[in-house]
Amino acid sequence: MKEELLTDGLRRRDKVIFDYLFNYYYSALCVFAMKYIGDQNVVEDLVQDVFVTLWAEGPRLKINTSLKGYLFTSVRNRCLDTQKHLQTRESYRTQLLSVAISPEIPAENMLAESELRQIIQASLERLPPRCREIFILNRMNGFTNQEIASQLGISKRTVELQISNALKIMRRELAEYLPLLIIAWLLR
Amino acid sequence: MNFSFNDIENWLPGYFSGDLAEEERAVVDTWRQHSPENEKIFEEARRAWDAIPLLREMEQFNSFEALKKISPRLKHSSGYRGLTYLQRAAAVLIFPLLVYAGWLTFKSQDAVRQQADVIWQTIQTPPGFKSRFQLPDGSLVWLNSASSVTFPLTFADNARQVKVTGEAFFDVRENQNWPFLVSLGQINVKVLGTRFNVINYKNEARTEIILESGKVELRTETTSRPRILAEMKSGELARFNKKDNSVALEKVDTDKYCSWINGKLIFRDDPMEEVVRKLNRWFNVNIEVADPAIREYIYTASFQDESLDQILELLTISAPISYQVIRREMQGDQFSAKRIILRKR
CATH class of the missing domain: 3.55.50.30 (Phage tail protein beta-alpha-beta fold)
Structure with missing residues (x-):
């Protein structure tokens, strides 16, 4: 979708454009905010507030970089503000994390849910069928190697080899997008 | 110890999942420190490993539910209703607005002799196309998709009469002594000079007139002694009920109805x-x-x-x-x- 179309839509408070952006970025922004603040409810309220503000800006909306940049930066700033009010050990830990990542990471490196899904699906399709099946059972459905082995009637060693093989291929397939998977790195 | 690159990469899933034994983990860590290249492979593998769980984490957040929750705050927070001006002010982009010429069906053999010596012609648009043209008196007509306008080759001295099916917008050249009549089946619109939109699709039960500016009169179609049904003021929409010949007037945002002429x-x-x-x-x-x-x-x-x-x-x-x-x-x-x-x- 063209950036201009979206910003113009926001400026004239077009609800369809707003809803589109909301659905497009909401989940990624929430996951991003979770790295700063560990509370799902707080995070959802915070991200929703960012969108309400965006709507209220309307014709005054000013975007220096990109809409994506605007949204991720707004969420990060709000997270940092919120942290200041939290005096827990948890926030101390996340504050350290936020110092490490804050201004350097351009928002272009963040992925919306639908973008991530597309990239993953495309790379999964490159895996041999059996290998893909086993990798999905492990990574998506959370089965252990032993569970997969007994379910498919193969040895645990075969499962391990297939998963190693899958990860090698996935790593190469995703390499192009890896800077974009930065949120994944923030999970740690 | 000497491990091939291949061997170590096989160990990474175990390293990430925590299944690897302590000694093996130490081997992986040594391998990482051995070269920046190894460290890069390690980081890439870790992100590939985390990609799917990351997607799963995103999926926990339901944007549709959240959107429902905040929607009331949006309406109150701003001039949600007062958009007309802003939308009008919004940049007008170029659009292959109205397709003229080409397909305009202007077939003289279709011209019908309806009255003694008046030759009528019809201009129609196929579905999906729009058109704009001028009437013999200089008035402008925008014709929406799947619509037609029928008018005489030259207007009579006492009235400018046209017939519409589908949707059309008129910008009528003003002439106090030469009324302009738009016939919409059972009802017609009498104008002296103004801009308005009519909707009169055959397959739809409704007939609507939207007046952008000026004044018009809605009358019954009978030629002998037309009865005035309503007088419309600018900014009004008239909804004609074909069953009981009644007209309901309503104040509307005319932009919503008339903007199609600008694409x-x-x-x-x-x-x-x-x-x-x-x-x-x-x-x-x-x-x-x-x-x-x-x-x-x-x-x-x-x-x-x-x-x-x-x-x-x-x-x-x-x-x-x-x-x-x-x-x-x-x-x-x-x-x-x-x-x-x-x-x-």
Whole structure:
């Protein structure tokens, strides 16, 4: 979708454009905010507030970089503000994390849910069928190697080899997008 | 110890999942420190390993539910209603607005002799096309998709008379002594000079007149002694009931009805049914709503130069809807209109 179309839509408070952006970025922004603040409810309220503000800006909306940049930066700033009010050990830990990542990471490196899904699906399709099946059972459905082995009637060693093989291929397939998977790195 | 690159990469899933024994973990760590290249492979593998769980984590957040929650705050937080001016001020983009010439059917053999010596002609637009042209008196007509206007080659001295099916917008050249009459079946519109829109599709029960500026009179069609049904003021919409010849007047935002002449498609709190009706006509497609729940969705949006695909993407991402395009098929000697089915996601 063209950036201009979206910003113009926001400026004239077009609800369809707003809803589109909301659905497009909401989940990624929430996951991003979770790295700063560990509370799902707080995070959802915070991200929703960012969108309400965006709507209220309307014709005054000013975007220096990109809409994506605007949204991720707004969420990060709000997270940092919120942290200041939290005096827990948890926030101390996340504050350290936020110092490490804050201004350097351009928002272009963040992925919306639908973008991530597309990239993953495309790379999964490159895996041999059996290998893909086993990798999905492990990574998506959370089965252990032993569970997969007994379910498919193969040895645990075969499962391990297939998963190693899958990860090698996935790593190469995703390499192009890896800077974009930065949120994944923030999970740690 | 000497390990091949291949061996170590095989160990990484175990390292990430925590299944690897302490000594083996130490080997992996040594390998990482051995070269920046190894460290890069390690980081890449870790992100590839985390990609799917990251997607899973995103999926926990339901944007549709959240959107429902904040929607009331949006209406109150700003001049949601006062958009007209802003929308008007919004940049007007170039759109292959109105397709003129070419297909304009102006066939003299179709001209019908309706009265003694008046020759009538018809200009019509095929589905999906719009047109603009001038009448013999210099008045302008915009003709929407699948519509027609019939008018005499030269207007009579006592009245300028035209007939409309479908939707047309008139910008009538002012002349106090030469009334302009638009015939819409059972009802006609008498004007002296003004801008207004008429909607009179044969397959629809309603006939509507939207007055952008000036004044018009709505009268019964009988030629001998027309009865005045209503007088309209600018900014009003008149809805004519064909069954009991009654007229209901309503104050409306005329932009929403008249913007099509500028190539804009505007929805303001319109239900899906209305959105579908307009899109069908605008793009000459056949959109079907498979799930009744979708009919209740309300849309506010304006489109200028977006393609049907872009509009469908916006409509479906902004609400939990999916769409399916059915290929055109031959029907007799021509293709059917493109079919699109909307479903709840």
